[in-house]
Amino acid sequence: MSNPSYPDVVQWAVPFFIIAILIELVWILIKGRGGRYETRDALTSLIMGAGNVATGIALGFVGLGFFMLLWALTPLDLGTGWWVVLLCFVLDDLRYYWVHRFGHRIRWVWASHVNHHSSQHYNLTTALRQTWTGTFTMMMVLRAPLILLGFHPAMVLFCGGLNLIYQFWIHTEAIGKMPRWFESVMNTPSHHRVHHGRNPRYLDANYAGVLIIWDKMFGTFVPELDTEKPQYGLVKNLGTFNPIRVAFHEWVGIFRDILRPGLSLRQRVLYAVAPPGWSHDQSRDTSEQIKRKHLAQNPQDRDTPGFEGL
Amino acid sequence: MTLTVLLLLVAGGIAGIAVLLHMLGMSKPHIFEDEAEVKSVWLAEYPDTLVRDVLLSENRHFALISSSAGKGIVWPMGADGAARLLLGVEITDMPYGLELSLPDYTAPEIRLKLDPGEAKAWRRQIQEAP
Numbered sequence: 001m002s003n004p005s006y007p008d009v010v011q012w013a014v015p016f017f018i019i020a021i022l023i024e025l026v027w028i029l030i031k032g033r034g035g036r037y038e039t040r041d042a043l044t045s046l047i048m049g050a051g052n053v054a055t056g057i058a059l060g061f062v063g064l065g066f067f068m069l070l071w072a073l074t075p076l077d078l079g080t081g082w083w084v085v086l087l088c089f090v091l092d093d094l095r096y097y098w099v100h101r102f103g104h105r106i107r108w109v110w111a112s113h114v115n116h117h118s119s120q121h122y123n124l125t126t127a128l129r130q131t132w133t134g135t136f137t138m139m140m141v142l143r144a145p146l147i148l149l150g151f152h153p154a155m156v157l158f159c160g161g162l163n164l165i166y167q168f169w170i171h172t173e174a175i176g177k178m179p180r181w182f183e184s185v186m187n188t189p190s191h192h193r194v195h196h197g198r199n200p201r202y203l204d205a206n207y208a209g210v211l212i213i214w215d216k217m218f219g220t221f222v223p224e225l226d227t228e229k230p231q232y233g234l235v236k237n238l239g240t241f242n243p244i245r246v247a248f249h250e251w252v253g254i255f256r257d258i259l260r261p262g263l264s265l266r267q268r269v270l271y272a273v274a275p276p277g278w279s280h281d282q283s284r285d286t287s288e289q290i291k292r293k294h295l296a297q298n299p300q301d302r303d304t305p306g307f308e309g310l
Numbered sequence: 311m312t313l314t315v316l317l318l319l320v321a322g323g324i325a326g327i328a329v330l331l332h333m334l335g336m337s338k339p340h341i342f343e344d345e346a347e348v349k350s351v352w353l354a355e356y357p358d359t360l361v362r363d364v365l366l367s368e369n370r371h372f373a374l375i376s377s378s379a380g381k382g383i384v385w386p387m388g389a390d391g392a393a394r395l396l397l398g399v400e401i402t403d404m405p406y407g408l409e410l411s412l413p414d415y416t417a418p419e420i421r422l423k424l425d426p427g428e429a430k431a432w433r434r435q436i437q438e439a440p
Contacts, residue, residue, distance in 0.1 A: 009354040011311050018323040022330075038388040039328060039337040046324040053320065056312075125327075198354075236355055239385075239392040239417025252415045292358070304343070 004080045006158035011053070013165045020169065021124045026282075027174050034174035035123045040241045042125040049128030049245045050263055059135040066140055067153035076150030085159070086153045089210075092159040096148065096209035099139045101198035101220065106288075109137045110276045111250035118246055120233040123197055127171035132247045133208055163209045165191070177224075189214045190224045197230030200294035203287040222306045235277070235290065250276075340386035341370045348384050351391035353427040354383070365435070372422050374435055381436055384412065385420050392417065401433055408433060 030036050039251045078084045086285040088223040103113035110130040119126045145154050187208040195206040205222035208215050217223035224230065236245060256278075257271040277286035285293065291310055294301065301307050331337065342348050345364040352361055352375050363376040375382040381396045400411040407424035424432060 011316055014311075014316065014319050014323070018319070018327070021327060025330070025334075036389060037331055037336050038333040038390075041388045042331055043324065043328045046359070048328060050324060051319045053316070093381050120387065150321075161433065233353070233390075236416075238389075239387060239394060239414070239420065241388070243414060249416045 002153055004154050006154050009158065009161040010058075010164055011125060013168070017049075017124070017128065017168060023052050024124045024174055028112065031174075035172060037123055037125070038121060041119055041121050042123070044241045044243055044246060045125040045129035047126075048131055048132070048246060051132045051243065051247065052128075052130035052134075055132045055135070061201055062135050063140045064157075067143065067147050067156065070147040071145055071153050074148045076148070077137055077152070078150035080152070080155065080257075085150065086156060086157050086260065088146065089159040089162065091146055091151075092143070092156060093163055093208075093210045094214060095129055095142050096160070096163055096216040097207050097218070099142050100207040101218075102139065102142075105139075105252060105274055105275050107250070107276050107278070108272050109139060111254055112137045114234065114250045114276075117196060117234055118238050122171060122193060122230070122232045124168065124171055126196070127168045129246075133251065143239075156304055158275060160306045166210045166296060171196075177279060182185045183212075185211060185213060191215075191221075193230045194222050194224045198233050198235055198256065199231055199306075200229060200287075201225075201304075202226060202230055203303065203306075204234075223304065235285075235287075317430060324430075326426075336389075340369055340389050340390065342366060342384070342386075343370075343375060345373075348375070348391075350379070351384050352382065352393045355393040356395070360411060367422070367424055367425065367432075368428060374432060375439070381438075383420060383422075385422070394420070400435065401436060403429070403433070410436075 001073055017155045024035065025037055028037065041181070047223045094230065099109075100113075103109045115131055116126075116129050119129055134205060143156055149154055167187070170187055172189050173193065175189040176188045177183060180184070182188065187206070189205045191208065191212050194202045197203075202222060205220055206212070207214050207220055212221065232297045236251065240246070254272055258268045263271075270278060270280070275288075277289065279285045291307060295307055295310060302310070323404070328392070342351075345366055348364050348366060349361050356377065356379060360378040361375060362378065365374040367373065369406070371386055375384060375385040376394070377395075379395055382393060384391055384393045384417060385395055386392075392411070394412060394414060394417050396410065398413045402409040402411065406421065407429045408422040410420040411424065422429070422432065
C-alpha cells in the first residue's frame, strides 16, 4: 500500500486568512457597507480559531489513529491519481454535508458546532470561530466509509482541509451574489449567509461545504431573499465573549439537563441526542417549532422558501 | 510550517487585528437608538413574551424591561444587544453602577454603567416584584 504525503493546507492558509481579513476590513471602511466588525467579537472568533488549531494538534491523534486502523483493515487502495483526489474531495464534501446536518439536528454534535454560529456578526473572522470539541462528537466515524473504500487517510484529511479553506471566503457580506451558474452549483456567500441566519425562515438550511448541490438533492436548500436580510447569531444569543464559555456552553447545558432530577432515562438521552431546543416539558422550541410559531403569526409566509411542508 | 512560525503567525495576527480594530474605534459598546430598538432585541430573544414597559438608561447602553415573563435586562454585546430575564439575579453595588449576577452560564455577569442616582433607582426596580 502506498503512503502518500500531503501538506497541512489549513496551517499554510493562515497568512492568507490574515491578509483576507485585512482586505475585507479595508473594503468595509472604504465602501461603508459589506459587513461589520467589532473588536471583542472578532477577537473571540480569532481565539476560537487558534484554539481549534491547538486542539487539532493536541487531539488529532485520536482521529488519525482511528483512520490508520481502518486503513490497515481495508483491502482496497485506490492510489493517488488526480482523479482519485478529485473523487475523494467530492465524496468528502458529501460527508461534510451530513456531518454538518447532524451538527444542527443532534444536540450532542450541536454542542461542538454551536460556537461557530455564536457571533452576531458575519465577516471573515466568523469563519475562524471554530470548535474546540469536535473530537468528542465522534463524527469522525462518517469518514470511515471513505477510508474503507480505499482513499488513504492522508488524502481524506487533505481534502477536508481544502474544504475548510474553501469555506473561509463565503463568510462575508462584502460579496452579494456570484454568477448564476456558480450560485447553482457552488456554496457561496449568499447561500452561507442563509445558513448563519437566525430568522425562522433560514433555520436549518444550506449545510453545504463546497457544493450546494447536496442541499438541493436532500431538500435543505433555501435561497437568500432580497426581502429578508439574515439576522446572524443564535436563536438565544450569548451574553459573553469569554472563549471558554463560548466553547463549552452547550456542553454545560447538556450535562445540566441530563442531571436534572425526576427525568426518565429516555428523557435524559433525548436531552443529548434530540434536536437542539427539545425539552421534556415543551418549555423550549426546536427550529421546527420556531418555524410553526412564525407561520401562526405570519400565515402569508406559508409555502414560501424555508417554510415548505410545514 | 514549523510550530514556532505557526504560533508567531497566529499570535501576531490575532493581536494585530485586535489592536487595529480598537484603534479604528470598533470597540465602542452599542447605544440603543430608542425603546423600539430595545424592544426588538428583547423580542428576538423572548418572542413569546409581552413587553409591558421599557426603561432606557440615560447613556442608552442599558434597558430594564418589564415583561409578561418578569423583569429583564437588555445590554450591549459589543456592537449588538443581548437580553436576559432576571430570574435568580443577585445585585452588587459597584463604583460604576451595578453588577448583575445570573445563574446563566452564557451570561453570568452584566455590568451596568449607571449614574449613582440611576443605579439606586434601578436596584429598587429590579428588586420589586414583577
